[in-house]
Amino acid sequence: MWASCNVEVRDCLAAVSVTLRWCVRLGATMAKSKFEYVRDFEADDTCLAHCWVVVRLDGRNFHRFAEKHHFAKPNDSRALHLMTKCAQTVMEELEDIVIAYGQSDEYSFVFKRKSNWFKRRASKFMTHVASQFASSYVFYWRDYFKDQHLLYPPGFDGRVVVYPSNQILRDYLSWRQADCHINNLYNTVFWALIQQSGLTPIQAQERLQGTLAAEKNEILFSEFNINYNNEPPMYRKGTVLIWQKVDEVMTKEVKLPAEMEGKTMAVTRTRTKPVPLHCDIIGDAFWKEHPEILDEDS
Numbered sequence: 001m002w003a004s005c006n007v008e009v010r011d012c013l014a015a016v017s018v019t020l021r022w023c024v025r026l027g028a029t030m031a032k033s034k035f036e037y038v039r040d041f042e043a044d045d046t047c048l049a050h051c052w053v054v055v056r057l058d059g060r061n062f063h064r065f066a067e068k069h070h071f072a073k074p075n076d077s078r079a080l081h082l083m084t085k086c087a088q089t090v091m092e093e094l095e096d097i098v099i100a101y102g103q104s105d106e107y108s109f110v111f112k113r114k115s116n117w118f119k120r121r122a123s124k125f126m127t128h129v130a131s132q133f134a135s136s137y138v139f140y141w142r143d144y145f146k147d148q149h150l151l152y153p154p155g156f157d158g159r160v161v162v163y164p165s166n167q168i169l170r171d172y173l174s175w176r177q178a179d180c181h182i183n184n185l186y187n188t189v190f191w192a193l194i195q196q197s198g199l200t201p202i203q204a205q206e207r208l209q210g211t212l213a214a215e216k217n218e219i220l221f222s223e224f225n226i227n228y229n230n231e232p233p234m235y236r237k238g239t240v241l242i243w244q245k246v247d248e249v250m251t252k253e254v255k256l257p258a259e260m261e262g263k264t265m266a267v268t269r270t271r272t273k274p275v276p277l278h279c280d281i282i283g284d285a286f287w288k289e290h291p292e293i294l295d296e297d298s
Helices: 003-033 035-040 062-068 077-095 122-139 166-195 201-208 213-225 231-237 285-289
Strands: 050-061 097-103 106-111 156-163 239-254 264-278
Touching: 003 077, 003 156, 035 285, 050 062, 050 166, 050 213, 062 122, 077 097, 077 122, 077 231, 097 122, 097 166, 106 264, 122 156, 122 166, 156 166, 166 213
Parallel strands: none
Antiparallel strands: 050 106, 050 156, 097 106, 097 239, 239 264
């Protein structure tokens, strides 16, 4: 009797196996259509393996956006903090980002060399970063501009560039920080001439045309008693976001076995999150302090 049962079970399993294979083949056949040839037109945008992938976002027509929303000149700390909040949101959503750098209306996100996120497709890198950043900008707007309504949504364009070595990546980030210094020094003098000396924008532009950094610093100090080196580091150096362990204090209800009611207690937990720094990244000190950023296995 047991032998007969075993034969029946084997026959049943064999029938099920045949049925499943037939269903899989039928499903694969039904999923195809004569229109699938259009997929052949998709360009291969796979980023080169073992290279750093950088996605840089820039605000689209942000001069007009800043004017319409009455941003303070030359720097609006609310806008800069909002940009950083959006960048933190992107990093928390896409954990393969090892470092980000931002200034003014731009942010650069560096993905780890070995990242295989979405099979390293450039279009996926760019669209996910841009959409997450732009939606976060709208979502968190009221947290930073409490009395200012968002008149229209901002736009951000993006580009993807791959860098094959640590040194070239460092040179890229150094370039962006040097750009921050050059632009901010110019804007600081430009708006001081307009706001404090009463020059028109054209007159201020003509006054600064052809001047070097030392001359701009001299104008600030001699005419406006401003020492540029004392300006907030966030304005002069931009913002660096790196992953760091942070202790967070939260309240939690704890119920002891001998007690009928729980007690609310402060509990400290440690988690890793993107932390903003306003420091120099052109020299070697930052990279020696944070060697894990460029680590192959980061």
